[in-house]
Amino acid sequence: MSLYQFIKDGFDRDVIVYDTDSNGRLTKRLICLLIGFAQLRGIKPEKMFIDTSQISEIMVFLPYMECWPDVSDGKTYTIFGIPVEFVVGLDCTSGEGKVYLDFYKNMGGQLMHSRNSLIVLASKDKAILGCY
Numbered sequence: 001m002s003l004y005q006f007i008k009d010g011f012d013r014d015v016i017v018y019d020t021d022s023n024g025r026l027t028k029r030l031i032c033l034l035i036g037f038a039q040l041r042g043i044k045p046e047k048m049f050i051d052t053s054q055i056s057e058i059m060v061f062l063p064y065m066e067c068w069p070d071v072s073d074g075k076t077y078t079i080f081g082i083p084v085e086f087v088v089g090l091d092c093t094s095g096e097g098k099v100y101l102d103f104y105k106n107m108g109g110q111l112m113h114s115r116n117s118l119i120v121l122a123s124k125d126k127a128i129l130g131c132y
Contacts, residue, residue, distance in 0.1 A: 051091035
């Protein structure tokens with residue numbers, strides 16, 4: 001499935017996971033909440049989609065990542081054993097546009113106040129959305 005299809009699937013589930021204390025930042029707690037919610041729903045996470053603008057935030061709370069991810073190097077990065085695909089367009093601060101965020105909003109999705117970014121946790125054919 002494409003990222004658009006995962007976002008639509010997550011939207012259709014009508015559930016958004018968020019960290020109330022995130023202050024608009026991606027947090028380790030939000031990722032843990034997403035994984036926990038997926039497990040409660042019987043969804044086995046196989047991939048996580050995170051905006052490239054959040055790489056610096058990830059480096060703050062996951063110091064075991066030895067180097068800054070270079071999205072052009074083709075290397076697979078994992079967070080808590082889940083492969084991460086870094087994309088542009090899930091965050092309102094993305095310099096190159098916010099295509100996936102706009103797609104979500106055009107479907108009628110409303111982000112909670114001051115939540116401007118999505119994270120997508122996907123299995124083979126299901127997804128859960130988180131916002132921060």
